[in-house]
Amino acid sequence: MTQARASTKQVPDIIFASEFEAIARTVASLPPETEKFPEVLETANIAASPDFPDDRNVKDGLLKLLIPPADHYWNDDLSVWFVALRNRKDTPVFILKQIVCEIAQKIGLDATHPMLRPLLMAGVLGGVPLEQKFHSHHHTREVVCITIILALLHNNLTPFADSKTRIAEMVIAACIHDFAHDGQGNRR
Numbered sequence: 001m002t003q004a005r006a007s008t009k010q011v012p013d014i015i016f017a018s019e020f021e022a023i024a025r026t027v028a029s030l031p032p033e034t035e036k037f038p039e040v041l042e043t044a045n046i047a048a049s050p051d052f053p054d055d056r057n058v059k060d061g062l063l064k065l066l067i068p069p070a071d072h073y074w075n076d077d078l079s080v081w082f083v084a085l086r087n088r089k090d091t092p093v094f095i096l097k098q099i100v101c102e103i104a105q106k107i108g109l110d111a112t113h114p115m116l117r118p119l120l121m122a123g124v125l126g127g128v129p130l131e132q133k134f135h136s137h138h139h140t141r142e143v144v145c146i147t148i149i150l151a152l153l154h155n156n157l158t159p160f161a162d163s164k165t166r167i168a169e170m171v172i173a174a175c176i177h178d179f180a181h182d183g184q185g186n187r188r
Helices: 002-010 017-029 037-048 058-066 078-085 096-107 116-126 137-157 164-176
Strands: none
Touching: 096 116, 096 137, 096 164, 116 164, 137 164
């Protein structure tokens, strides 16, 4: 177990600026297929901007910037997330960019951490509408929430706790795992 843990140290701790700029270009090149696209693009551009305030507190700043107060919802009992995501008419709709802001706050990812902007961008990218048979917003949110549950559960149960950087990397991967999927099946 110790050897496996040591090998994870070889993974870079940051996503470099050039990679982040490539993600921003990808967002900028997306076709405006829905009426919500301008809002998605504007949010992505704010998060990607070099003028994005670095002294902003995640909870009081980023959350208010990205999420209207009426849309805000958080349940501290993470084990119920996957239940709330499926067929619950009495539960507010989860917004992916809201979820990534909340997990950033939960793991202590402050505004100066190099993974914050990539995490916010992944939340925006993962929120671009996909209404395919296997790859919808609902599916993406489920994968993200279950990834968060597993990461935090792992950290609570073992002395080999993942760092906030590693948790952010896993959430980023979950957010964009089906981005630009062709929707032709689950074997592609």
